[in-house]
Amino acid sequence: xxxxxxxxxxxxxxxxxxLKIKGRQDxxxxxxxxxVTWAFGHLLQLYDAKDYDDKMSTWKMENFPFIPQVFKYKVxxxxxxxxxxxxxxxxxxxxxxxxxxxxxxxxxxxxxxxDREGQVIGDSIxxxxxTDKTVYRLLLNEWTPAEVMNGLENIKLNTELRPLQDAGVSxxxxxxxxxxxxxxxxxxxxxxGKGKAxxxxxxxxxxxxxxxxxxxxxxxxxxxxxxKLQATFKTKDxxxxxxxxxxxxxxKFKSKETLEEIQQKLIDKPGxxxxxxxxxxKEYPPFLFNLSNLQGxxxxxxxxxxxxxxxxxxxxxxxxxxxxxxxTASVALEESLVGKxxxxxxxxxxxxxxxxxxxxxxxxxxxxxxxxxSHSAIVPTYLKPKKLSTDEEQVYQAIKNRFIMQxxxxxxxxxxxIETKITGADLKGLFISKGKVQLVEGWKKVEKVQSKDxxxxxxxxxxxxxxxxxxITTHVTKxxxxxxxxxxxxxxxTCGKNYDGEGTDEESxxxxxxxxxxxxxxxxxxxxKKLKDVGYITTQNKNLLCTDLGRKLIETFPIKDLFNLxxxxxxxxxxxxxxxxxxxxxxxLQLIFDxxxxxxxxxxxxxxxxxxxxxxxxxxxxxxxxxxxxGHAVIEGQKGFGCSNWKNGCKFVIWKNDxxxxxxxxxxxxxxxxxxxxxxxxxxxxxxSKKGNKFDANLRYExxxxxxxxxxxxxxxx
Numbered sequence: 196x197x198x199x200x201x202x203x204x205x206x207x208x209x210x211x212x213x214l215k216i217k218g219r220q221d222x223x224x225x226x227x228x229x230x231v232t233w234a235f236g237h238l239l240q241l242y243d244a245k246d247y248d249d250k251m252s253t254w255k256m257e258n259f260p261f262i263p264q265v266f267k268y269k270v271x272x273x274x275x276x277x278x279x280x281x282x283x284x285x286x287x288x289x290x291x292x293x294x295x296x297x298x299x300x301x302x303x304x305x306x307x308x309x310d311r312e313g314q315v316i317g318d319s320i321x322x323x324x325x326t327d328k329t330v331y332r333l334l335l336n337e338w339t340p341a342e343v344m345n346g347l348e349n350i351k352l353n354t355e356l357r358p359l360q361d362a363g364v365s366x367x368x369x370x371x372x373x374x375x376x377x378x379x380x381x382x383x384x385x386x387x388g389k390g391k392a393x394x395x396x397x398x399x400x401x402x403x404x405x406x407x408x409x410x411x412x413x414x415x416x417x418x419x420x421x422x423k424l425q426a427t428f429k430t431k432d433x434x435x436x437x438x439x440x441x442x443x444x445x446x447k448f449k450s451k452e453t454l455e456e457i458q459q460k461l462i463d464k465p466g467x468x469x470x471x472x473x474x475x476x477k478e479y480p481p482f483l484f485n486l487s488n489l490q491g492x493x494x495x496x497x498x499x500x501x502x503x504x505x506x507x508x509x510x511x512x513x514x515x516x517x518x519x520x521x522x523t524a525s526v527a528l529e530e531s532l533v534g535k536x537x538x539x540x541x542x543x544x545x546x547x548x549x550x551x552x553x554x555x556x557x558x559x560x561x562x563x564x565x566x567x568x569s570h571s572a573i574v575p576t577y578l579k580p581k582k583l584s585t586d587e588e589q590v591y592q593a594i595k596n597r598f599i600m601q602x603x604x605x606x607x608x609x610x611x612x613i614e615t616k617i618t619g620a621d622l623k624g625l626f627i628s629k630g631k632v633q634l635v636e637g638w639k640k641v642e643k644v645q646s647k648d649x650x651x652x653x654x655x656x657x658x659x660x661x662x663x664x665x666x667i668t669t670h671v672t673k674x675x676x677x678x679x680x681x682x683x684x685x686x687x688x689t690c691g692k693n694y695d696g697e698g699t700d701e702e703s704x705x706x707x708x709x710x711x712x713x714x715x716x717x718x719x720x721x722x723x724k725k726l727k728d729v730g731y732i733t734t735q736n737k738n739l740l741c742t743d744l745g746r747k748l749i750e751t752f753p754i755k756d757l758f759n760l761x762x763x764x765x766x767x768x769x770x771x772x773x774x775x776x777x778x779x780x781x782x783x784l785q786l787i788f789d790x791x792x793x794x795x796x797x798x799x800x801x802x803x804x805x806x807x808x809x810x811x812x813x814x815x816x817x818x819x820x821x822x823x824x825x826g827h828a829v830i831e832g833q834k835g836f837g838c839s840n841w842k843n844g845c846k847f848v849i850w851k852n853d854x855x856x857x858x859x860x861x862x863x864x865x866x867x868x869x870x871x872x873x874x875x876x877x878x879x880x881x882x883x884s885k886k887g888n889k890f891d892a893n894l895r896y897e898x899x900x901x902x903x904x905x906x907x908x909x910x911x912x913x
Contacts, residue, residue: 196228196229196230196297196299196300196301197228197229197230197300197301197302197303197304197331198229198230198232198294198295198297198300198302198303198304199229199230199231199232199304199306199333200232200233200234200291200303200304200305200306200307200317200320200321201231201232201233201234201306201307202233202234202236202306202307202308202313202316202317203233203234203235203236203514204233204235205514205515206233206306206338206514207223207224207231207232207233207306208224209338209340209343209514209516210231210306210338210343211224211226211231212340213338213339213340213343213344214226214227214229214231214343214344214347215227216229216231221290222286222287222290222291223290223294230294230297230300232287232290232291232294233287234287234291234307234316234317234320235283235284235287236316237271237316237319238270238271238284238287238288238291238316238319238320239268239269239270239271239284239288239319239320239323240268240269240270240271240272241266241267241268241269241367241368241371242263242266242267242268242269244261244375246267246269247261247263247267248261254379254382254383255383256380256383256384256799259376259379259380259795260376260791260792260795260796261375261376262372262376262788262791262792266364266368266371268319268323270284270285270288271284288320288324291320291324292324295321295324295326295328300328301328301329302328302329302330302331303321303326303328303329303330303331304330304331304332304333304347304350305317305318305321305330305331305332305333305353306333306335308520308522309334309335309336309520309569309570310359310520310522310569310570310715310717311359311362311363311366311715311717311770311774312363312717314356314359314360314363315360315363315364315367317332317353318353318360318363321353329352330352330353330354331350331351331352331353332350332351332352332353332355332356333346333347333350334346334351335520336519336520336570336571337513337516337518337519337520337576338513338514338516339516339576339577339578341577342576358773358774358775358776359774361773361774361779361780362770362771362773362774362780364780365770365773365780365783365784366770368784368787369397369766369783369784369787370396370397370398372787372788372791373395373396373397373787373790373791374394374395374396374397376791376794376795377395377754377757377791377794377795377798378392378393378394378395378396379392380795380798380799381393381395381752381798381806384798384799384801384803385751385752385804385805385806385807386805386806386807386808386809387805387807387808387809388808388809388810389809390807390809391729391730391809393748393806393807394725394729394731395752395754395757396722396725397757397763397766398713398714398718398722398763399722399725399726399729399731400748400749400752400757400758401713401757401758401759401760401762401763402683402687402713402714402722402723402726403726403731403732403741403745403748403749403758404749404758404759404760405678405683405686405687405760406678406683406726406732406739406740406741406745407741407745407746407749409675409677409678410677410740410741410746412674412675413674413675413677416674416675418671418672418673418674419449419671419672420449420451420669420670420671420672421447421448421449421670421671421672422447422448422449422450422451422454422667422668422669422670423439423440423446423447423448423454423667423668423670424439424440424448424454424457424458424665424666424667424668425437425438425439425440425665425666425667425668426438426439426440426461426466426615426626426662426663426664426665427662427663427664427665428466428615428626428628428660428661428662428663429660429661429663430652430654430658430660431658431659431660432652434652434653435652435663436613436628436630436651436652436654437628438613438615438626438627438628439626439627439628440454440457440624440625440626441624441625441626441627442623442624443624446627447670451667451669454667455667457622457624458665458667460617460620460621460622461617461620461662461665464617464618464619464620464662465617465618465619465659465660465661465662466615466616466617466618466626466659466660466661466662467615467616467618467657467658467659467660468613468614468615468654468655468656468657468658468660469614469615469616469625469656469657470612470613470614470656471611471612471613471614471654471655471656472611472612473609473610473611473612474609474610474612475607475608475609475610475634476607476608476609476610477605477606477607478605478606478607478608478637478639479560479605479606480597480600480601480603480605480606480638481597481600482526482527482560482572483526483527483528483561483572483573483574483597483598483601484526484572484573484593484594484597485523485524485525485526485572485573485716486506486509486521486522486523486524486573486716486717486719487524487684487685487687487688487716487719488526489505489509489521489573489590489593489594490502490505490506490680490681490684490719490720491680491681491682491684491685492593492681493505493589493590493593494679494680494681494737495679495681495737496593497589501680501720501723501724502680502684502719502720502723502724503720503721503723503724504586505590505720506521506522506717506720508586508587508589508590509521509573509590509594511587512580512583512587512590512591512594515580516576516578517575517576517578517579517580517583517591518573518574518575518576518591518594519570519571519572519573519574519575519576520570520573521573521716522570522715522716522717523568523569523570523571523572523573523716524568524569524570524688524712524715524716525566525567525568525569525570525571525572526566526572527560527561527562527563527566527567527571527572528561528562528563528567528571528572528574529562529564529567529571530562530563530564532562532571533557533562536555536561536562536574537555538577539574539575539576539577539598540553540555540598540599540602541555542577542579543575543577543579543595543598543599544599547599549603549640549641552603552604552637552640553599553602553603554602554603554604555602556602558601560601561601568710569774573594574594574598575591575594575595575598596641596642599641600638600641600642601638603637603638603640603641604635604637604638605635605637605638606633606635606636606637606638606639606646607633607634607635607637608631608632608633608634608635608646609631609632609634610629610630610631611629611630611631611632611651612627612628612629612630613627613628613629613630613651613654614626614627615627615628615660617662618659628651629649629651630649630650630651631646631647631648631649632648632650633646633648676738677735677738677739677740678738678739679737679738679739680723680737680739683723683739684719684723686713686760687712687713687714687719687722688712688713688716688719689711689712690711690712690713690760690761690763690764710767710768710770710771710772711764711765711767711768711771712764712767713760713763713764713767714767715767723739726745730742730744730745731744731745731748732745744806744807747806747807748806748807751804751806752806753797753798753801754794754797754798756790757794766786766787769783769786770783816830816831816832816839817830817831817865818830819831819836819865819868819869819872820868820869820871820872820873821872822838822839822840822845822847822872823847823872823898824838824845824846824847824898824903825838825840825845825847827839827840827845829847829868829872831865834850834851834852835848835849835850835851836848836849836851836863836865836868837849846903846904847905849863849868849871849896849905850863851863855906855907856907858885859882859883859884860882860883861879861881861882861883867879867894871894871895871896875895876893876894876895876910877893877894877895878891878892878893879891879892879893879894891912892909892910892911893909893910893911893912894907894908894909894910895907895908895909895910896908
């Protein structure tokens, strides 16, 4: 009997289904020679500092640096009360321990995700519970039944994954040491008043610096005018085309006078076509998605998405067996997946209107071991989803479409470049006209990508043309754009190497695959979310901006290495090198401990400056919306949501114990009131009828015609 430990209940169910196990017990499945149990992600967490030593219960400058001799684990804390262990985690650990000790269990298989984090989750449970039984590792990229069965036939000894475990605990312990020490010392030194700590992290600060630097670039940017000279020419058969004046390679001129002098020379002068070049060009589809590119694509295309949400939705699709492992840095597939990929493609394209154009090819652009690090790119599995939520549908379709594009014809277009010289004018430059015509739509059909055609008239070299008109146009240089999650992820992924592209050039691919980055595909979204949560950055539409607190931290905090992309990139690369056995856990941790000790001493010796002053004043009431009677702000009080203008006689209020809603076992919520004030109508779910049945309805809160009070109106969707 083998005991399989999965990372989550949903994954253990996938494994049990593949093994055709029907028997479910409390905390595990059993049957057909296997027991399948699960964790809830991390069941264990590292000790807090005060667990090692009581003196660490209160933060005192003299207690730091604090680096444990041995790192220990405990049951993860209850999220509502960090002083107590999580009861669910405690219970599940006991179940796993009793299963591991069963005499009929002769081997344990860790089936946690095949990455650093998954390795640590499985190993921390198995080795902290202690066992003398052989431990194996199930390494899978997807949870389809066929893949689970294939994986179980090819399990490895867990000892072979020791470098992955070393990299995982190195990352975990390093972040604990830097976080605990520098967060504590920075808060003691630079914060006045009690409140949230000043968060200091190995990945957090360089990410903040990227946004800060872009904000500064925009602030310092001085717009400049530049000018262009545009001309319109007419051919013998009365067709017109436009051209832009160019000298050398320059078409933007700082001096308007220069172009005005050229304009004078154009008066009453004809033109001649001095050169014409026509080239057929190919457009290849964008590469398969890795996690960062998927997050960038979705957050850029749809409103309301964050990279954190994209990861959660992709994880859900992975656990439901519809896509392969999402936390990957690769944009290609392993060459061993050729046969499987062909079958997936056949299954996914059988109903497409353009299926005749889909052709499986074994291309180096798609299948290339040298461009795969640990996990292949994200692609769909052979299982077709029958029903998905709107969010899941958007992410799944993006992955599916990107996959199908690889096997569609390459798009082709014709590019025409015409050079027109002015006859009889002493000019250094000439006019350039460019045209583009799409010849083959190819992969663009998949997402109906529109190509803009610019059609030029049919002319030949030495054709005479008339100069119909010319004008000088004024333009202004534009500042760099604020970072969005898409552009920020790109910088994090490559530590700034050519982040404006799609990540397909060799230099940035090599940076990604060597691990020279800020964070990992799995942690970047979490980092961006944390920067927002701790108040270092804020969002404006899709743009990310530094807050005053974030700016002060960067300009004051003395440990400049933590803001440095190169420094952080080297640390991340060292973790990657531990996985590849070219660097050791001990060397890495010594580096971190020395850095932390030195950093703490530096902060202690710095002059007293306040980065953050936490005010202890009462929070102002949140404005819920605009009063429909007098236009003043509606705010939440103890007993209801009412107009702030009540002292002057406005009677608008929605009571929290509203009798009409109470008959349907509902109370008004902030969300409901916001919707009513903004849209005049609020969709409400889970109302209870007199018979006790649940139903949904749209509610309006409308002023009575004969008095100044309001009444509820109920509507139903057709």
